[in-house]
Amino acid sequence: MVIKLGAQMIDISSKPEVFREAVAEGYIKLKKETVELIKEKLVEKGDVLTISSVVAVQAVKKTPELLPLTHNIPITHVSTSYEILDDRVKVTVTVRTTAKTGVEMEALTGVALALLNIWDMVKKYEKDERGQYPETQISSIRVLRKTKEEI
Numbered sequence: 001m002v003i004k005l006g007a008q009m010i011d012i013s014s015k016p017e018v019f020r021e022a023v024a025e026g027y028i029k030l031k032k033e034t035v036e037l038i039k040e041k042l043v044e045k046g047d048v049l050t051i052s053s054v055v056a057v058q059a060v061k062k063t064p065e066l067l068p069l070t071h072n073i074p075i076t077h078v079s080t081s082y083e084i085l086d087d088r089v090k091v092t093v094t095v096r097t098t099a100k101t102g103v104e105m106e107a108l109t110g111v112a113l114a115l116l117n118i119w120d121m122v123k124k125y126e127k128d129e130r131g132q133y134p135e136t137q138i139s140s141i142r143v144l145r146k147t148k149e150e151i
Contacts, residue, residue, distance in 0.1 A: 015100040024107035026141035059113035073099040
């Protein structure tokens with residue numbers, strides 16, 4: 001009797017290598033005062049957006065370790081951008097590769113970890129008197145677009 005396990009990495013051996021790009025975004029809602037601290041670079045732990053960019057790059061590179069059924073692919077580019085709004089920060093991560101499979105999971109992972117890093121760096125300012133986070137919220141993490149082009 002052969003038993004097939006319920007999880008496996010998809011075989012992409014026969015697929016050609018092509019240029020691929022994925023762009024993902026997400027938001028973190030914060031107190032307006034916290035957003036001002038980020039803008040003015042007055043957060044005690046350091047420059048929130050610069051450090052979050054480094055975190056995003058590291059997260060992209062480590063995606064196969066975090067999501068074991070994704071393929072370990074060569075990452076050729078990662079960039080992050082931020083839009084600071086009145087009571088939230090939007091994070092956008094772009095990832096590129098030339099590979100047999102796409103980079104959507106890498107872009108999403110980069111966004112998620114950048115947002116978590118922002119939360120970690122500003123949690124001191126977000127807590128209420130009971131140590132709770134009544135206003136802080138990560139939301140709308142999604143793939144904006146993906147591109148696949150023959151080389």
